[in-house]
Amino acid sequence: GGVGKSTVAVNFALALQAAGARVGLLDADIYGPSQPRMLGSSARPSSPDGKIMNPVVAHGLQAMSIGFLVDDTQPTIWRGPMVTSALMQLLTETRWQDLDYLIIDMPPGTGDIALTLSQRIPLSGAVVVTTPQDIALLDARKGLEMFKKVNVSVLGVVENMSVFCCPNCGHQTAVFGTGGGDRLAQDTGVEVLGRLPLDARIRELADSGNPTVAAEPDTDAAKLYGEIALRAVARLAHGAVEAFPSIEMSDD
Secondary structure (H helix, E strand, O other): OOOOHHHHHHHHHHHHHHOOOOEEEEEOOOOOOOHHHHHOOOOOOOOOOOOOEOOEEEOOEEEEEHHHOOOOOOOOOOOHHHHHHHHHHHHHOEOOOOOOEEEEEOOOOOOHHHHHHHHHOOOOOEEEEEOOOHHHHHHHHHHHHHHHHOOOOEEEEEEOOOOEEOOOOOOEEOOOOOOHHHHHHHHHOOOEEEEOOEOHHHHHHHHOOOOHHHHOOOOHHHHHHHHHHHHHHHHHHHHHOOOOOOOOOOOO
């Protein structure tokens, strides 16, 4: 938690879209959805038949989140089975349109939602986001090992908030330490997909509903997101998984 998974997820999705793919974004954090704010949308999903929902389209992405359906000031006080049911509804009752990739923004930890997705949905792969500090690495390692145990390929590690560059003097400071992503990758046999800076501008743009890749595509930060996204899908295309899974939905 708190390592920037949602910011990485939305910019990752936008980077794939910028490369020409049709991309969807599912916010799987039922308790603390953040994608509506990051996408700058408070729209309610429409439904052609009262059963299936159309995704909300923001910045060209097809998106679905519990945050589009409930008041963002009200807490979601649900037990595990209700959360699992809500997640499956968001996934299977959304009319996704001809997607090449569906990016799922996971909640923290290895609880009900992570297990449900891992065991009931044919996931192509997982990207683990961490900061360099040891406390974050503990949780990241647990998530990585969970995916391995349920036979989900780990495409790589993203080290977020890797270094802070002072906007005034240009001096770089490793606020959260150094080498954490490398250590995690070496210890678990995966690769580092890339490193992202601790940058107030990335945070400002995400909070304003205009993520970096959409708002400032020519910046160094946007290019880093693009490189990370392309490395991850290259892993898919070159043997990280045996075949691309498909999700089929019916009215039965």
